[in-house]
Amino acid sequence: MLDIALIRKTPDEIKARLAARSxxxxxxxxxxxxxxxxxxxAETKLQQxxxxxxxxxxxxxxxxxxxxxxxxxxxxxxxxxxxxxxxxEETTALDTEQRDLLLGIPNTPHxxxxxxxxxxxxxxxxxxxxxxxxxxxxxxxxELGEKLGLFDFNRATKISAPAFTCYTGPGARLERAxxxxxxxxxxxxxxxxxxxxxLLVNADALIGTTQLPKFADQLYHCPEDDLYLVPTAEVPxxxxxxxxxxxLDQLPIKYAAYTPCFRRxxxxxxxxxxxxxxxxxxxxxxxxxxxxxxxxxxxxxxLTADAEKILQTLGLHYRVIELCTGDLGFGSAKxxxxxxxxxxxxxxxxxxxxxxxxxYQARRMALRYKDENGKNxxxxxxxxxxxxxxxxxxxxxxxxxxxxxxxxxPEPLRPxxxxxxxx
RNA sequence: GGAUGGGUGGCAGAGUGGUCGAAUGCGCACGCUUGGAAAGCGUGUUAGGCUUAACCGUCUACGAGGGUUCGAAUCCCUCCCCAUCCGCCA
Numbered sequence: 001m002l003d004i005a006l007i008r009k010t011p012d013e014i015k016a017r018l019a020a021r022s023x024x025x026x027x028x029x030x031x032x033x034x035x036x037x038x039x040x041x042a043e044t045k046l047q048q049x050x051x052x053x054x055x056x057x058x059x060x061x062x063x064x065x066x067x068x069x070x071x072x073x074x075x076x077x078x079x080x081x082x083x084x085x086x087x088x089e090e091t092t093a094l095d096t097e098q099r100d101l102l103l104g105i106p107n108t109p110h111x112x113x114x115x116x117x118x119x120x121x122x123x124x125x126x127x128x129x130x131x132x133x134x135x136x137x138x139x140x141x142x143e144l145g146e147k148l149g150l151f152d153f154n155r156a157t158k159i160s161a162p163a164f165t166c167y168t169g170p171g172a173r174l175e176r177a178x179x180x181x182x183x184x185x186x187x188x189x190x191x192x193x194x195x196x197x198x199l200l201v202n203a204d205a206l207i208g209t210t211q212l213p214k215f216a217d218q219l220y221h222c223p224e225d226d227l228y229l230v231p232t233a234e235v236p237x238x239x240x241x242x243x244x245x246x247x248l249d250q251l252p253i254k255y256a257a258y259t260p261c262f263r264r265x266x267x268x269x270x271x272x273x274x275x276x277x278x279x280x281x282x283x284x285x286x287x288x289x290x291x292x293x294x295x296x297x298x299x300x301x302x303l304t305a306d307a308e309k310i311l312q313t314l315g316l317h318y319r320v321i322e323l324c325t326g327d328l329g330f331g332s333a334k335x336x337x338x339x340x341x342x343x344x345x346x347x348x349x350x351x352x353x354x355x356x357x358x359x360y361q362a363r364r365m366a367l368r369y370k371d372e373n374g375k376n377x378x379x380x381x382x383x384x385x386x387x388x389x390x391x392x393x394x395x396x397x398x399x400x401x402x403x404x405x406x407x408x409x410p411e412p413l414r415p416x417x418x419x420x421x422x423x
Numbered sequence: 424g425g426a427u428g429g430g431u432g433g434c435a436g437a438g439u440g441g442u443c444g445a446a447u448g449c450g451c452a453c454g455c456u457u458g459g460a461a462a463g464c465g466u467g468u469u470a471g472g473c474u475u476a477a478c479c480g481u482c483u484a485c486g487a488g489g490g491u492u493c494g495a496a497u498c499c500c501u502c503c504c505c506a507u508c509c510g511c512c513a
Contacts, residue, residue, distance in 0.1 A: 040472090040473065040474095043472070043473060043482085044473060044474080046482080047472090047473065047481065047482045047483085048481090048482090050481090050482060051481060051482070053493075053494080054494085056493070056494090057441075057493055057494040058441075058442070058494085059493095060441080060493055061440095061441035061442070061493090061494070062441085062442075064441080065441080065442090070493080073493075074493045074494095075493085076493085077493045077494090078492095078493060080493085081492095081493090095472095245433095245469095245470085366471095374452085374468090376470080
């Protein structure tokens with residue numbers, strides 16, 4: 001969340017920066033400011049009363065010890081109780097209200113973020129490789145996969161629900177090979193520490209990484225235990241250090257985690273389309289960084305490069321676009337999306353989204369470090385997919401399909417898959 | 424799920440109604456000492472809020488919430504978590 005002290009100090013500047021996002025946010029800033037003023041008034045009154053009570057109570061203790069009569073002075077302070085209780089409730093309520101308001105206000109985009117209204121305004125930053133040229137009409141991954149027995153949508157629906165799939169035989173092995181390839185690459189050459197986190201998390205974790213309270217309808221919830229299925233490893237992994245005060249020499253922290261991801265995708269376009277591109281469950285290897293504020297912009301570039309390296313190694317043409325202010329995610333200050341070419345679709349697929357959240361998430365989860373002067377400061381957090389598996393799988397099948405209907409496995413993946421081709 | 428014992432500062436661990444944000448030890452930081460280090464000595468070392476340019480001051484927090492009281496780490500209630508044992512189980 002945003003810093004209330006900063007909002008108080010420079011409300012117009014905050015409003016101006018938020019105005020670049022979609023949606024009307026300046027009235028929310030006004031609301032939080034009103035609440036803040038009331039809260040502080042109530043708090044000051046309460047504290048005055050508490051200070052008086054403490055002073056008198058101390059006096060009573062001293063007098064009793066001296067054997068003096070205290071009944072009169074006790075009667076005097078007895079009346080404090082009711083006022084204090086009322087003011088305490090008022091303060092607590094205003095405090096909660098202020099926090100709720102702050103949780104609903106998105107992050108301010110970074111100054112370097114390109115201005116724009118929506119996805120159409122996202123600039124392309126760079127591209128790697130080129131669209132492959134086929135001597136035949138490239139097939140969709142759905143057709144390729146069903147012919148080769150790589151996955152089974154019908155049976156997955158039978159045992160679960162639409163928009164789930166079941167990988168089978170060599171298809172399951174390919175998925176596993178990709179997971180291992182991604183994790184090995186990031187941990188061996190990227191310097192990331194591997195994490196295998198819980199797949200069910202509590203609400204506090206989801207608040208920390210901004211999935212709650214605003215996006216509850218996208219989450220699978222187990223009400224019996226009040227736990228949620230992870231929509232991304234970002235949630236458990238970033239929250240690993242929630243409410244901690246890290247030492248300077250611990251930074252930067254770099255984690256890589258493989259998890260399945262569960263998303264309800266309520267209202268999402270393309271859910272009804274057969275295929276691996278949008279599903280309720282998919283695998284992903286996520287990269288998470290916790291770093292010093294001065295380093296986060298540089299770390300974002302490195303993070304994006306780490307994700308790109310995967311596509312390069314697999315010989316997949318992609319482009320990097322930067323999200324403009326109007327298309328930026330709720331908590332992000334700056335985001336790069338990586339889109340891989342999928343010839344069977346005739347379009348690019350988003351396989352990675354790399355974001356710098358600055359101190360926005362850290363503030364929500366009280367994630368701090370002790371600076372050079374011994375003062376506690378909020379860390380900066382980042383994350384990026386490295387990469388999403390299902391769409392990478394699509395790209396792999398569609399880009400490396402052969403005229404005879406087989407799939408060539410790229411060289412670096414062969415030790416993991418155990419063969420040179422599928423089919 | 425059942426039983427028992429516990430949750431206090433970075434860690435260990437005192438404290439069972441008042442001067443306790445909290446003894447002591449360890450750790451850590453700085454200083455003295457030293458050729459240098461160790462030892463020794465000294466000083467400091469939780470977090471959040473309000474107020475402030477800052478210092479100061481003040482409030483809150485001893486797992487969480489509520490209650491009793493002029494006053495709660497300390498007494499009462501509820502909940503959560505941890506440990507061990509039993510049951511169940513990959």
